[in-house]
Amino acid sequence: MMKKNMKISLVAGFLLLVSFPIFSQQNILRYADQEFALKRYEFAGSQYEQAFAERETYYAARRAAECYGMIRSYEKAFYWWGKAVAFEESNRNDSLRYTNAGVQAGQTVAGLGMTLTATEAVKVFGQRQVSDNPRLRFIPIEKYNSAGTDYGLRTDETGTNYLVTDRGLEKEMEKKYLRFDIKRAFSEKEIDGLNDRGYHLILVEKDGELKPAIQESDEFFHVSMPAFFKVGTSQEVIFTGVLREKVDKVGLGKTTESYPGLYRAEVRADGTFANIQALPFNETGAYSVMHAFVDNNVLYFSSDGQGGFGGFDIYQVPILENGYGSVFNLGAYVNGAQDEVFPFVKDGIVYFSSNRFDGLGGLDIYKAGQLGKGLPMNLGKEYNTPQDDFGYFMDGQGNQFLSSDRGMSESRDDIYAGKYLYDYFTFRILGKDSTLLDRDRELVVELKNLSGEKISLEKAKDGFVAELSQGEYFLEVSREGYLPARVPLLTTDPDGKVKIKDISLEPIPVVAENEAIRLSPPVLLAEDQVYFDLNAYYIRADGEKILDQAVALLKKYPFLKLQIDSDTDSRGSTKYNERLSKNRSMEVFFYLKNQGIATGRMEVAWHEESRIANRCGDGEACSDAQHQANRRSVLTLLIHEEDIAKLPTGLNRKKLSFQKLLEK
DSSP states (O other): OHHHHHHHHHHHHHHHHHHHHHHHHHHHHHHHHHHHHTTOHHHHHHHHHHHHHHSOOHHHHHHHHHHHHHTTOHHHHHHHHHHHTTSTTOOHHHHHHHHHHHHHTTOOTTTTTOOOOHHHHTTSTTOSOOOOOTTEEEEEOTTTOOSSOEEEEEEOTTSOEEEEEOTTOOSSOOSOOOOGGGOSOEEGGGGTTTSOOOOOEEEEEETTEEEESSOSOOSEEEEEEEEEEEETTEEEEEEEEEESSOOOOOSTTOOOEEOOEEEEEEEOTTSOEEEEEEOTTOOTTTOOEEEEEEETTEEEEEEOOTTSSSSSEEEEEEEETTEEOOOEEOOTTTOOSSOEEEEEEETTEEEEEEOOTTSSSSSEEEEEHHHHTSOOEEOOBTTBOSSOEEEEEEOTTOOEEEEEOTTOSSOOOEEEEEEESOEEEEEEEEOGGGOBOTTOTTOEEEEEETTOOEEOOEEETTEEEEEEOSEEEEEEEEOTTBOOEEEEEEEOSOOSOOEEEEEEOOBOOOOOHHHHHHSOOOEEEEEEEEEOOTTOOSOOHHHHHHHHHHHHHHHHOTTOEEEEEEEOOSOSOHHHHHHHHHHHHHHHHHHHHHTTOOGGGEEEEEOTTSSOSSSOOTTOOOOHHHHHTTSEEEEEEEEOGGGGGGSOTTOOSSOBOHHHHHHO
16 A cells, blocks of 8 residues: 555656646746736746746747837847747748748848748738939937937927937846837836836937936826927927826726827927927827827828728828817828838928838838828838838938938837938030030040049930049040040039039130131240159149249240140050050140130140150160150140240240240
8 A cells, every 4th residue: 555655646746747847837928928918028028938948839939029029129039930930830920920030130031941922922021122222321320329229310490409219217228128119008017127228208409418308397208209390480399208197997907008199399499398288189098199290280190090001000180270170091002001100291202111011121211202192112222121210301401310220139229310422423515505415426525533543424315424422533525626625523522412514615716717828837936845654644743843834934925835745655555555645635734724724725636655755665675764755745835937026035946945935
């Protein structure tokens, strides 16, 4: 009997040991499910992780993935969806959610080994092509960003900047950042140690400092997204707020929740808000009303109230002198089954963010013309990433801003400013009577930087197009029958706008027939030479001295002309040397032109390597000093016989240097 009792005790003990982890996990899961129902997703996620550690189950993994997806913890959501889809209980929808989480964590659909049907592709981020804008980059604004969450840059009617932040409200910083501003409801207990994060506040920038726009008020848990407008001469604001007052709900076990609403206030001279009033269509015990923007006294906002297309929709309502008009949904072009939030309106275009699946992942920024009646368009890469991109805003000067947690594994937002890297320039070449010469085969147009490197030019409908970053350039244009032109170009900070620049070519003057008969052929009066470095055509300091002497003589004697004729040494191909000698002549030409010498008083020629001044032709062994004698521009001052009498007495026609001529 004793042996029998011992056997029973051992079996019972063994069963107790085996079942204890199950009971323990069930207790943890029950607690995690309660937290999930209370929308405390981060704490619930940690409990599901603990339950999974006790015993690996599909339910615990899937729930953990859902929790981290709700708080936009991309890498954790991806990790736990990976655990969930490994179980036999998982289904195809789980695989699609795993794929979406992977895209938001920086993976690709192909890299995940997923093959999607056409129907499934509609449900997965990043499966539709979006445009790219390589000219634009969004750069974090360091002075507005902190170790916390910062987003929603806005500017009031006076040009004062505002932003939303949770800086300075952190407790222990043990848990991750939450974006409260897109939650549907708030529990009063969330501030008390469950998330270790504070709610958000609006800061105003005054005199280089940031301070709260709402001061000495215990009315709100959370405020965000101010929208400014004018009523007469006074400035007002509408912002998102979550009241501290409790909303009573009947029934045992129900939680106290408060939904965001919109509130209107006056803006004081110091940027702070006063006389705060709730908008009449708030329903803080039932649904959210938030994300205001005002354009032409029309209020746009987001809400998940009844009667929409699903999730958050964007609405509009006129602001009247004595209240508000009727509230209208912006319609199916803007709104859909997912969330549409953070509206911004400028020049009849509605910008908004949405987590619809035709984006790159999370919230993407879209626009729809005709005040939301036109087809929506994803703004494309640079504006959007696999993470959340929202709060698009353009100030009065056309500067672009957005908020994003791009590149971050957790949902911590920063404010970004758009910076254009290039501008589009269209160069139109004009001839006689301002006619376009852009289709003329004889037209040669070259764009170069200060180092002489050629910049790509593309032929366009009405000119030549180039993308130019900030810097200095010059455009060289030549055509038979016209004087060559060299136009300097200084590009400042790019602003993304298309620049059109007209270049007018001057026809070569035609000498009247009787004047041609009267004038005798020009004769040489003086000659000098400008020398160049190997493979170069920039003007050296010694060359500038000679050219300045030429300028002085041409200005002193307006009846003189100058002939410019350039050469190269024998090294290099004939084609290369022809281009090099031409560049040397043109460099001299434009130097003199910039000093005020009329183009009609200069004649330009070039002879590549065909006029070797010494024995250093092709195949001859010569030193660099010997080759230097051929890297030159020969400058010849010419005078007509009948003009010699205009020179000072004592000058004869024997060849002089410019310096000697100036000394006479």
